[in-house]
Amino acid sequence: MDDILPRAFYNQPTVDVARGLLGKLLVHGGTAGTIVETEAYLGGDDLASHSARGITPRTRVIFGPPGHAYVYLNYGIHECLNIVAEQEGAAGCVLIRAIEPVCGIELMRERRPGARKDRDLASGPGKLTAAMGITRALNGADVTRGPLTVRDRAPGRKFEIVTTPRIGITKCADWPLRYLLKSH
């Protein structure tokens, strides 16, 4: 299928990429899910972003070319999936906060023994990576070509997007950079 989003899609302002990713299909490891919640992390003045302090061995991916995955481990137990936006040399990435399982739900249940209900399978940054089998091995992977891809599920259809302050962070938490589908 050639409905994989082209690299040009990611080569634009982080905020536009974050909104554009909503309603898209995230595919990996025999599972797939609709992206229903994202969060934008800028560079420079955005102190909440890992890239705020400049390039480090960990954050170099964020400054690299767009359309790549940035996966990191936080709190020692959970991994979070980001997709790099902006052109090469500029910092900017989109955190995928939640998806709605579409394919491979049985597989997700296996990978998440603790989840009682289907809606909890991937309703959080750490949960969706666990459910879809995403690990740091995918850090730097090309999202337009590789084991991890993002596709356009319903071309032409418009979704109603809600904007709210970011959550789960200790700095700049009130910046309105969190986006989610209204249906949620």
Next chain:
DNA sequence: CAATAGATCATCT
């Protein structure tokens, strides 16, 4: 049902 504490490790100072 709401609030709180604990788990656990890569990365940076």
Next chain:
DNA sequence: GATGATCTATTGC
């Protein structure tokens, strides 16, 4: 040695 873009289990009404 401190910190963190989280999740889950447990406790208390």
